[in-house]
Amino acid sequence: MNARTDDDLAVRLRRTLADDLARGGDLRSPEWRRAVETVPREVFLGERIYRRVDTETWTRWEPLVAADLGAERWLGLAYTDESWVTQLDGRDGQAESDGPVVSEVRGTPTSSSTMPGLVVRMLEDLRVEDGHRVLEIGTGTGYSTALMCERLGAGLVTSVEVDPGVAARARDALHRAGYHPALIVGDGLAGHPAGAPYDRAVATCAVRRIPDAWLEQVRPGGLVLATLSGWLYGSALARLTVTGPGKAEGEFLPGTVSFMPARPHAAPPPGELPPREGERRDAVFGAEVLDEWTSLWIAQLAMPTATSVTVCYPDDEPPACCLVDHATGSWAWLHEVSEGRTTVRQSGPVRLWDRIEAALGAWHEAGAPEQQAFRLRVSGGEQVVFLPDAPVLRWRLPG
Numbered sequence: 436m437n438a439r440t441d442d443d444l445a446v447r448l449r450r451t452l453a454d455d456l457a458r459g460g461d462l463r464s465p466e467w468r469r470a471v472e473t474v475p476r477e478v479f480l481g482e483r484i485y486r487r488v489d490t491e492t493w494t495r496w497e498p499l500v501a502a503d504l505g506a507e508r509w510l511g512l513a514y515t516d517e518s519w520v521t522q523l524d525g526r527d528g529q530a531e532s533d534g535p536v537v538s539e540v541r542g543t544p545t546s547s548s549t550m551p552g553l554v555v556r557m558l559e560d561l562r563v564e565d566g567h568r569v570l571e572i573g574t575g576t577g578y579s580t581a582l583m584c585e586r587l588g589a590g591l592v593t594s595v596e597v598d599p600g601v602a603a604r605a606r607d608a609l610h611r612a613g614y615h616p617a618l619i620v621g622d623g624l625a626g627h628p629a630g631a632p633y634d635r636a637v638a639t640c641a642v643r644r645i646p647d648a649w650l651e652q653v654r655p656g657g658l659v660l661a662t663l664s665g666w667l668y669g670s671a672l673a674r675l676t677v678t679g680p681g682k683a684e685g686e687f688l689p690g691t692v693s694f695m696p697a698r699p700h701a702a703p704p705p706g707e708l709p710p711r712e713g714e715r716r717d718a719v720f721g722a723e724v725l726d727e728w729t730s731l732w733i734a735q736l737a738m739p740t741a742t743s744v745t746v747c748y749p750d751d752e753p754p755a756c757c758l759v760d761h762a763t764g765s766w767a768w769l770h771e772v773s774e775g776r777t778t779v780r781q782s783g784p785v786r787l788w789d790r791i792e793a794a795l796g797a798w799h800e801a802g803a804p805e806q807q808a809f810r811l812r813v814s815g816g817e818q819v820v821f822l823p824d825a826p827v828l829r830w831r832l833p834g
């Protein structure tokens with residue numbers, strides 16, 4: 436295809452993407468539709484993206500290279516409503532694009548172009564209006580930054596990216612697409628005070644708690660939209676209204692939104708496994724609660740400093756789940772001994788599975804409400820997730 440035909444195809448694909456996102460309810464306003472129909476996502480994907488391939492035992496990443504696929508297939512990928520990983524383990528894969536392509540790679544995604552449907556849904560949920568100044572945390576490829584520039588004008592957009600290589604590529608792509616927002620390389624948890632006050636802050640990396648800096652830099656009445664996540668990988672999308680310096684209150688939005696963690700908030704490595712011993716009893720809840728969206732989130736609220744690993748054994752023994760509390764060194768081993776029956780062995784200063792089960796029990800007693808029923812309040816240096824009128828369902832986010 437020649438350049439002209441590529442451009443025509445990209446225009447058509449953008450329109451189709453916008454139609455699909457509108458049908459799915461993510462794209463709701465003419466302003467954001469215009470942005471989706473204008474911003475060339477292919478410019479932000481660089482030369483190489485990674486497709487997730489799940490095997491029975493692990494996830495691998497298959498590199499897809501623009502030069503090998505040809506323009507038509509590459510554009511097809513760019514305008515699919517999918518997240519495309521662009522960096523693994525903080526390694527600068529894009530810079531290696533002249534080198535040999537490894538046919539499959541294991542690793543942890545550290546940067547990506549978020550699926551357009553989610554980007555647009557969050558931008559709609561951010562309730563942006565003409566003239567608003569927006570702070571974005573997690574520039575990534577720059578695609579979401581470009582949508583904001585298109586909607587508001589680049590002069591009103593500030594975006595912070597922690598990874599210098601990722602930030603440099605986003606800058607290039609944004610400039611090539613004709614956008615010149617304020618691009619900051621650094622830890623977005625500190626915001627960017629020089630550009631404050633902002634009307635809106637939006638994070639495309641997940642945080643364990645809302646950084647104080649965002650609440651100081653967003654004006655009272657302004658909104659902060661961020662995914663609250665944690666070391667058990669429970670997630671919830673929170674929208675807060677700033678009510679004063681360091682004070683805010685808000686809600687959790689529907690849907691199962693998850694993002695890679697802000698680097699300083701990432702879970703610590705599991706470390707050496709503790710011995711499979713401790714006080715033993717039958718568990719009320721088995722490890723399957725950690726596979727369900729809301730119960731996982733409740734477990735994480737109850738034990739925010741715990742991580743979990745599934746341990747597979749070479750013989751016929753079923754896999755076990757091991758939780759370790761990094762604050763106290765306590766642990767819990769969960770073994771499914773027969774269908775529907777799990778035993779737990781706990782040791783250390785905190786009986787961590789007891790705590791998780793108490794929280795899950797109280798949540799069930801309250802009718803197992805969805806995340807949207809909860810609220811988040813920030814004041815006096817504390818961040819509390821609570822179910823209104825249920826004093827037992829109330830947890831402080833880790834400091």
Ligand SMILES: C[S@@+](CC[C@H](N)C(=O)[O-])C[C@H]1O[C@@H](n2cnc3c(N)ncnc32)[C@H](O)[C@@H]1O
Binds near residue numbers: 697
């Ligand atoms: C999911 S990607 C962002 C996607 C992006 N909005 C897009 O449309 O391409 C998350 C990004 O957050 C960045 N990030 C992680 N921790 C950060 C931090 N503390 N401050 C700023 N950026 C951070 C990662 O390097 C990564 O590029």
